[in-house]
Each structure stands twice: as C-alpha cells, then as structure tokens.
Amino acid sequence: MNQIPVKDVTPGKDNQTQSYDLYAKREHIYVKYYKGFFKNLRTGAGFVMLAMFFTFSWIQYDGRQAILFDLPNRQFHIFNVTFWPQDFMLLSWLLIILAFILFFVTVFAGRLWCGYACPQFVWTWFFIWAERITEGDRNKRMRLDKEPMSREKLLRKTAKHTLWAVIAILSAIAFVGYFTPIRELVPNILQLNLGPWELWWLGFLSVATYGNAGWLREQVCIYMCPYARFQSVMFDQDTLVISYDEARGEKRGKRKKDSDFRAEGLGDCIDCHACVNVCPVGIDIRDGLQYECVACGACIDACDEIMDKMSYPRGLVRYTTEHSLNGKPTKLLRPRLIGYFAAVIIMCGAFIYVLSNRVPIEFEAIRDRGALFNEVSGNLIQNVYTLKIANKEQVERVYRISVEGLEGLRLINEPEVRISAGELLDYPIRLQIDRNNLSQANSAITFTVETVDEPKVSATTESRFMGPTPGR
Incomplete structure (x- = not known):
C-alpha cells in the first residue's frame, strides 16, 4: 500500500519499475563543502540579501525608520513614499510585475530565483555553514551521527543548535523590526517589555526559521513550494537549465588519471x-532534469573541479539548453520570452508613471445626513459637510479648501488647515448660498483641496448641495 511506481531513468541502467514508499522517512542530506564560480556567485547574492534584510530596518530617513510597515496606523513607509490602504491596488500591481519578472527569468534560465535569491535557500545555506563549522565537513558529520553519544558529540550538537537558534532569533527580530520600529523593539526585548503581538511573531518566526532552514530544508522546496510544481510548464527546449552531457559522459566508470579510458569504452x-x-536537495543530475533541482550550480562546480584534476575539459555538467545538447542551435529570442519581456516593460512603465503622478492627498466630502438643509437668517440656505483630508506625505502641509459649482456659494469656515505628516483630518465645514441663486433642489458642487506652497498638488471630490424646491 502507498506505493508509487517509479521508472528508473539513470543512464547506463536497464529501465525497470521500482517502488518507493510515499511516506518514507526523510534521509538527511549531508552537503559536502566545495569551491567554484557558481558558489561564489550564490554566496555573493546571499550575502547581499542577508545584509539588506538585517540592516535596512536600521536606516533612518527624515527622522523616522526608512522602511516601516506600520499596520496599526495602516501606513507603509518606504523612504519618502507612504502607501495607504487606498493604495492597495499599487501593491497588487507590483506583485503582478514581480510575478511576470519571475516568469521571464524562468523561461530564459530556469530556476535562478530558487538557486540564488529564494529566502528559503539563502537561509538553508546559512544553516549548512553553521553545521559545517560546528560539526565538520560531510564525512565527519556522517561519522558523528553514527557514533554513540559522547562528550564531543554532545558539545558539537549543542554548538550547532545554539548557533541555529541564534540565527533564527536574530532573523525573527529583523523581520518584526519592519513592522515595529526596530530601535524600539530591541530595547523592549532586552527589558522583557514586549506586547503579545511582538511576542507571538518573534516566537513563531524563530521556530519557523529554525525548522525550515535547519530541519526541513529541501522538503520545503519539494513538497511545500508550488513553484517547483508549475515552473516546468514555462520551460522549453531553449531554456537554460543545468544538464549532464550524457553523450560525453557515458559510459561511466572508475579509471586512473592517465589511462586510455576511451579504449575501455568509458566516457568522461x-x-x-x-x-x-x-x-x-540530494538528487543526481545525471538522471536528467528533475523538478527537485533548484539550479544552484553546486553540481557544476563540483564536476568542474574533478574535470580539472583529471585534465578533462570542463562542462560535463553545465548550464545549457536541450537544443544545444542535441547539437541544434539555441534560439535566444523566441515568442514567449519576448512576450514576457514586453509585458514586464509595459507594466513597469505604467507603474512608474502612476507612482510618479500619484497625488499624495486622500480627499472625501461627506454631507451631513441629519438634515437636508438649514434655513438661516438673511434668506440663506446652509448645508453641513465633513471633509476627510489625509496627508499622505511625510511632511506637514497647509491645505487650502475651495468649492465651486453654484454662483454665490460661500465657505463659512477657515479655508486653510494645517495637517501633520500622515494625519487623517476630519474637518467640518458649512456652505451657504442665497436661496434666490438656487435653480433646483439638488445641485452638483465640487470641492478642491490644494497645498498652499505647491498648488499643483491638489485633489477634488464631488458632492451635492441640497435646498428647497424653487418657488417655495
């Protein structure tokens, strides 16, 4: 029961049906230390990501945290731009753009995101590094796990898990620091003065990071991440993927460095x-392209090192395309790739245009529902409104209010208001007009609010002015 038939496609073996337990216990993967170009590239990318993640929350801009997602006040601050709930469409738009960029990269060069920029694998390599410096390289770790518990084993295991826990806790603090000001969060942690919200997320993220990067690792990519499942539909025969050159490598076999292996019928x-x-992720790249492969390039570096030692040409395992392996020309520009690229360019251009022309004012006029209108002395008709003005900028502004749509309509309030950075102001106002100027009982009017020092920054909203039916 619970058996899935699997066809063994390993080159050099007869195809045969094997069965693997669907609920088999995970076998720990012992990753060997190695050097190479792609490792340096991945380490550099990971270092940049880690540096950005741990330091950006400490950057100050104009007297406050430069990047802060202030959920209680419903404001997302990113340097000099503040996003409000009303700007949610921009966030959705940005996520769609990022998705199309991911699709474009995948069509062009496979799972580069997974191998070089995915947080799961950046932290996984970070934890593997901690494992190696505390327990030793692959063979030493394997021997250590097989040995009975001893003082040395206990010390090494304790050191590894302590380092894992420290990394996980620091990661959790850095993440929560983007939602609670980091310069307040750290002192509160040291003073054990945390609220339930911060305490919950610090604990949850610490456990999640420790578990995902320390224990689950490749299981997250294989079973939990949906990208591994659908990315193959974006591949074609011209997509750059990591491949084993079977024509050059087969037949496999051991040999001495200077032996005439060709005469023995062996490949490289x-x-x-x-x-x-x-x-x-514990796969054998020689079995062909597999959905578990995260395209990190580790197998390329390891194989190139062996080829150098054997004085063979590099590239037995390399980034290549299916067409190239089959001796056919690779088409770099193809309709699907061009389509994704065009979509990304158009969406990025439109997003930048909308963002650059975004009015940093949120403005709404709500008419008093308690009374349609009031008759005041002097044959005047009065309507009462509440103006909701949100200053979406990060500096204090003075706004001027005006109204038009009816001749003789007057604002019976101070026309200028001062609103602090990020403040939402409810400003009650009264409008009055001589009843002889009303030609109908329900008239359209337009409110305008503009900054005093920069009139181009303005917003308008429509409302209605109610009065008695003419002739009454």
Whole structure:
C-alpha cells in the first residue's frame, strides 16, 4: 500500500519499475563543502540579501525608520513614499510585475530565483555553514551521527543548535523590526517589555526559521513550494537549465588519471558522485532534469573541479539548453520570452508613471445626513459637510479648501488647515448660498483641496448641495 511506481531513468541502467514508499522517512542530506564560480556567485547574492534584510530596518530617513510597515496606523513607509490602504491596488500591481519578472527569468534560465535569491535557500545555506563549522565537513558529520553519544558529540550538537537558534532569533527580530520600529523593539526585548503581538511573531518566526532552514530544508522546496510544481510548464527546449552531457559522459566508470579510458569504452564521467555529494536537495543530475533541482550550480562546480584534476575539459555538467545538447542551435529570442519581456516593460512603465503622478492627498466630502438643509437668517440656505483630508506625505502641509459649482456659494469656515505628516483630518465645514441663486433642489458642487506652497498638488471630490424646491 502507498506505493508509487517509479521508472528508473539513470543512464547506463536497464529501465525497470521500482517502488518507493510515499511516506518514507526523510534521509538527511549531508552537503559536502566545495569551491567554484557558481558558489561564489550564490554566496555573493546571499550575502547581499542577508545584509539588506538585517540592516535596512536600521536606516533612518527624515527622522523616522526608512522602511516601516506600520499596520496599526495602516501606513507603509518606504523612504519618502507612504502607501495607504487606498493604495492597495499599487501593491497588487507590483506583485503582478514581480510575478511576470519571475516568469521571464524562468523561461530564459530556469530556476535562478530558487538557486540564488529564494529566502528559503539563502537561509538553508546559512544553516549548512553553521553545521559545517560546528560539526565538520560531510564525512565527519556522517561519522558523528553514527557514533554513540559522547562528550564531543554532545558539545558539537549543542554548538550547532545554539548557533541555529541564534540565527533564527536574530532573523525573527529583523523581520518584526519592519513592522515595529526596530530601535524600539530591541530595547523592549532586552527589558522583557514586549506586547503579545511582538511576542507571538518573534516566537513563531524563530521556530519557523529554525525548522525550515535547519530541519526541513529541501522538503520545503519539494513538497511545500508550488513553484517547483508549475515552473516546468514555462520551460522549453531553449531554456537554460543545468544538464549532464550524457553523450560525453557515458559510459561511466572508475579509471586512473592517465589511462586510455576511451579504449575501455568509458566516457568522461568517472562516477565519483561529487555532483551528488554537493547537491542540497540530494538528487543526481545525471538522471536528467528533475523538478527537485533548484539550479544552484553546486553540481557544476563540483564536476568542474574533478574535470580539472583529471585534465578533462570542463562542462560535463553545465548550464545549457536541450537544443544545444542535441547539437541544434539555441534560439535566444523566441515568442514567449519576448512576450514576457514586453509585458514586464509595459507594466513597469505604467507603474512608474502612476507612482510618479500619484497625488499624495486622500480627499472625501461627506454631507451631513441629519438634515437636508438649514434655513438661516438673511434668506440663506446652509448645508453641513465633513471633509476627510489625509496627508499622505511625510511632511506637514497647509491645505487650502475651495468649492465651486453654484454662483454665490460661500465657505463659512477657515479655508486653510494645517495637517501633520500622515494625519487623517476630519474637518467640518458649512456652505451657504442665497436661496434666490438656487435653480433646483439638488445641485452638483465640487470641492478642491490644494497645498498652499505647491498648488499643483491638489485633489477634488464631488458632492451635492441640497435646498428647497424653487418657488417655495
């Protein structure tokens, strides 16, 4: 029961049906330390991401945290721009743009995001580094796990899990610091003065980081991440993927460095399993493209190192395309790639235009529902309104209010108001007009609010002015 038939496609073996337990216990993957170009590239990208994640919350801008997602006040601050709930469409638009960029990159070069920028794998490599410096490299870790508990094993395991926990806790603090000002959060942690919201998320994120990067690792990518499942539909024969050159590598086999392996019918692959030992998801790239592969390039670096030692040409495992492996020309520009690129350019251009022309004022006029109108002395008709004015900028502004639509309509209030940065002001006003100027009982009017020092920054809203039916 619970068996799935799996066809073994390993080159050099007869195809045969095997069964693997669907609920088999996970086998721990011991990743071997290695060096190479793609590792340096991935380490550099990971270092930049970690540096940004841990430091950006500490940057100050104009007297406050530069990047702060202030949920209680419903304001997202990103340097000099503040997003409000009314700007949710812009956030949705941005997420769609990022999705199309991911699609474009995937069509062009496979799962580069997974191998070089995905937070799950950035932290996984971070935890693997902590594992290596506390327990040693692959072979030493394997021996250590097989040994009975001893003083040395206890110390090494304790050191590893302590370092994992420290990294997880610091990561949680850095993340929560984007939602609670980090310069307030850290002192509150040291003083054990945390609210339930901060305490919950610090605990949850610490446990999640410790579990995902320390224990689950590749299981998150294989079973939990949906990208691994649908990314293959974006691949074509011209997509750059990591591949094993079967025509050059087969037949595999051990040999001495200077032996005439061609005469023995062998290919360039010496079957050393170096590519398998460095793979963070534990696959054998020689079995062909697999959805578990995260395109990190570890197998390329490991294989190139072996090829150098054997004085063979590099590239037995490399980034290539299916067409290139089959001796056909690779088409870099193809309709799907061009389509994604055009969509990204158009959406980015439109997003930048909308963002640059975004009016940093939210303005709404609500008429008093308690009375249609009031008759005041002097044959005047009065309507009462509440103006809701939100200053979406990060500096205090003075706004001038005006109204038009009816001849002789007057604002019986101070026309200028001062609103602090990020403040939402409810400003009650009264409008009066001589009843002889009313030609109908329900008239359209337009409110305008503009900054005194920069009149181009303005917003308008429509409302209605109610009065008696003419002739009554």
